[in-house]
Amino acid sequence: MNNRKEVGPDADNDAEAYTRQCAYEYIEGLGRRREATYRVPPLECGCRDPWCHRCKPRPTKGYALAVEHLLAAGLSPWPDVQALREMWRADDRQRRIARTIAERWEVAA
Numbered sequence: 001m002n003n004r005k006e007v008g009p010d011a012d013n014d015a016e017a018y019t020r021q022c023a024y025e026y027i028e029g030l031g032r033r034r035e036a037t038y039r040v041p042p043l044e045c046g047c048r049d050p051w052c053h054r055c056k057p058r059p060t061k062g063y064a065l066a067v068e069h070l071l072a073a074g075l076s077p078w079p080d081v082q083a084l085r086e087m088w089r090a091d092d093r094q095r096r097i098a099r100t101i102a103e104r105w106e107v108a109a
């Protein structure tokens with residue numbers, strides 16, 4: 001039975017070497033990933049790497065339609081501030097709806 005890795009004098013060195021190797025491979029992987037982002041076209045938002053892309057998709061008309069439906073049913077829709085800002089810019093009707101939601105949730109946009 002060989003317990004050298006667990007109790008021997010080289011156990012710490014082996015662990016350090018393993019950690020160093022893992023870090024080296026991780027950093028090399030990041031470099032390969034960055035190089036790959038230069039080869040693909042950028043996303044619509046301008047991000048080049050979909051892995052770290054955290055941009056929120058632009059609000060769609062679906063939010064406005066869902067909000068109208070929920071208000072008609074007597075419910076208070078969740079205030080998606082960015083979508084409310086889009087509704088504010090759209091027209092007077094959507095602006096009134098956006099104001100109603102913002103007032104109900106006491107959201108300042």
Ligand SMILES: [Zn+2]
Pocket residue numbers: 043045046047053054055
């Ligand atoms: Zn993005």
